[in-house]
Amino acid sequence: MDQINENQIKEAYITLPKGYIANGVHAGLKPNGNPDLAFIASKTPANVAGVYTSNLVKGHSLTRSISIIRSQKTVRGIVINSGNANACVGEDGEKDAEEMAKCAASVIGAESKDILTASTGVIGSRLPLDKLTAAIPDLVKNASSSEECGHLAERAIMTTDTQPKEVAATVNIFGKEITIAGIAKGSGMIHPNLATMISVFTTDANISQDVLQSMISANVKDTYNRVSVDGDTSVCDMVVILANGATETPEIKAGSEEYDVFKEAFHALCIDLAKMIASDGEGASKLVEVEVNGAKTSNDAYLCVLSICRSPLCKTAIFGQDANCGRFITALGYSGADIDPNKISMFLSGLPVYEKGVALPFDEDVAKEKLSEHDILIRIELNDGEYNDRMWTCDFTYDYVKINASYRS
C-alpha cells in the first residue's frame, strides 16, 4: 500500500528548497490561538502553476489567484489564512483578497499581483481584514528559511487537521541536488464546512511555467483527485507549485530524462500528501485504499472507486470493522459503471470475500482482525477489461458527525 519514495526527506518543511522563506502567525481568526495566517515566498520571482476546485462556486481569494496564474508567468509568493473562507460575500471579498496581497507585497517591495491569496474556513463571512492587515507586516518581515518558520507556515494553514502534512524530496538533476517540498491542509475546519484541501509546493528547480502546469495538471489526477473524505467538493481547493530555479541548472525540458526524474519525485510527494489527507480526514480512524482492476474503460474504473469512497454504508462498515461485502458490491452496482455483476470478485486486505458474483464463506475472526488494522485495502476485480483505478478515503465515524454538526460559533 505504501508508495516507496527513496528520495524522500524525513524532516520535511516548505523552506527546504533553496531561496524560499516562510512564516506563520496567529492573526486572531482561530479562537484557540493557533497560527492562522501563513506566508510563503521565493526570494526571486518563481515560475508558478496550479490546479483548482471544479466547484462552480469559487472563493474570492481563489479566483484572484487563478486569474494571476493565468495572466503572468511568475509570482513571488502566497498569503494564506485559515478560519475564514472569503467566499460568497460579493465584491467585498475580492477587495479583501487584494488588500491582503497588497499588504504583504509592500513589505518585500513587490507588487500585489505577485502575491497569490488563499483562504479557508466558513463560507459567507467576510474576512476580518483589520486583523489580517495588522498581522501581515510582522508575518512577512520575520519570514525566514528556518525549519521553525517552515513548520509555522504549515501549522497556520491547518484547520481541524490533527497532523501537520509536510513532505520533501531531493533528486539529482544535471549533477546538482534539486529539492521539492510540499505542505497541505486536509479535511476539516474549526468552523467546519468544507472538505477543503489547500496545498503548496516549492522547488529550486529551473523549470518553465508551461512545463510545471502540464506536470501538476497530470499529477493531480491520480493523487489529489483520488481522495474523498465525504464527497463534498470545496469552493476553495487549490494546489500550487513555485519553481525559482535557485539551483542554477539548465532548464528541465518537457519530455527529457531530467523531467521524468523530477516528475516522478513530485508525483510521489503528491501521493504521500493525498494519503495523509485521507488518513487525517474529519473524524477518521482508518486510511482506506480502494483499488478497482479490470474495468472496460478508465471511466468505469473511476466510477467504481468513487462510488465506494462516497458510500456512507461502506465507510460506516469499515468504522464498525464489519466485513459486510454486500455494501461494496451494492456500491459498484449503482456506480453508473458498465460492469458485469457476475464477474466481480472482492478482497478485503487480501482476504477473498466475494468471487464471480457470489459471496464467499470466510473466517469472520480473520476478517475482523484485518479490519482492526489502521490501513485497509479494498481490492475489487471486475474481470471485464484492462482498466484500473484507485482512490483513498477514510472511515465514517461518530466524530465525523460530531465535528460537522457543531455550530459555527
Place this chain on the structure above:
Amino acid sequence: MDQINENQIKEAYITLPKGYIANGVHAGLKPNGNPDLAFIASKTPANVAGVYTSNLVKGHSLTRSISIIRSQKTVRGIVINSGNANACVGEDGEKDAEEMAKCAASVIGAESKDILTASTGVIGSRLPLDKLTAAIPDLVKNASSSEECGHLAERAIMTTDTQPKEVAATVNIFGKEITIAGIAKGSGMIHPNLATMISVFTTDANISQDVLQSMISANVKDTYNRVSVDGDTSVCDMVVILANGATETPEIKAGSEEYDVFKEAFHALCIDLAKMIASDGEGASKLVEVEVNGAKTSNDAYLCVLSICRSPLCKTAIFGQDANCGRFITALGYSGADIDPNKISMFLSGLPVYEKGVALPFDEDVAKEKLSEHDILIRIELNDGEYNDRMWTCDFTYDYVKINASYRS
C-alpha cells in the same frame, strides 16, 4: 410542506381494498422475535405492475418478480421476508426464491409463478429456507382481510424502521367507492446494509396491467425516486401494485377522467409513503424537504436537489441545527448542474439566508429556532430558468453511524 389528500383514510392497512388477504408471522429470521415473513394476496387474479431498483446488482427474489411481471398480466400475491436479502448467493438464491413462492402457492391452489417474491436484509447470506418453508403454510392459511392481519404484514416487512408505514385512500369512480392501500418499509435493517425500500399497493379498481404500469412508472419519478437517506441504492428495491377489479366497475382507461382521479389519489399516497421513509431514515431526527426552483433544465434542477440530499456536510449541519448556508451553496456548485452562482438565493424554512450569490446577515436565534423544528424546508431559487424539483431526505446523526457501524451478527 404537507401534501393534502382529502381522500386519505386515517386507519390504513393493506387489506382495506375489497378482495385482499394478508398476514405476517415470525419465521425465525429476526433475532428479536418480531414478524419477518409477510404474505399479501388477492382472492382472485390481480393485474400487476412494478418498478425496481436501477442497481445492476439485483437480489434473486427481485429478479424473479421482475421476470414474472414482464411475462404475465396477473398474479395472486407476494411473499416477502425481512432479515435476509437473498442477493449475491448465486443459483441457490434463485432456487430459494422459487421454493418460497411454490410453498405459498400450493396452500392457495395457485401456481408458483402467480406468487411474487421479495427479500430484504443482509446481502451474501443464503436464506434459511427451512425456517421459511416451515412458516409459510400457516402464514398463508391464516391470512385474512382483517385489520390485524393487514398490520401484521406491514410489521413483517419492517427492518430498522421505527414506525409502520401504511396509507390508504378512497375515490369515487363510476359511482362506486374504490380503495387503494399501500405499505412500505424504509431505510434500515436489523443487519443494516441497504437503504432498502420495498412497497406494496393493493386496489380493488378495474384497471389493466398496461395502464397500471405506465401509472406507477410515472408516479415514482417525483415520489419514491425523490427520497434519499444516504445515497446508497439498494439491490432489492421494488414497488408493486396489485389491482383485482373487485369493485366491479367498468375498466379505468388511460387518459380518462376516471384515470386522472385514480392516478391523483395514488400519487398522493406515494408522496405520503416517500415522506414517511425519509422521516424515518436511519438515525433521522428530522424530515428535510429540498426544493430547487428556476433551473435551466429539469435535469439541472434534479442534480441540485440530489447534491444537497446526498451531502453529508449539509445533513450534519441540519442535525446540528446550524444555519450554515455555505454548505448548501457548495453542494449546488459541485452538483454538475449548469447554474450561475451569482443568481442563487436560499431560504431556510422561509428565512432568507443568501441572495443572488451573497450570504445575507440573519438573526442566528431565528435560524436556530427554525432548525429546531422537525420539518425543515430548504428552498433554493436559481433564478435562471423555468424548471423545478424537490426531494426529501433526513439529517445525518450519530445514530446513523451507530446503526450502520454495528456488526452484522
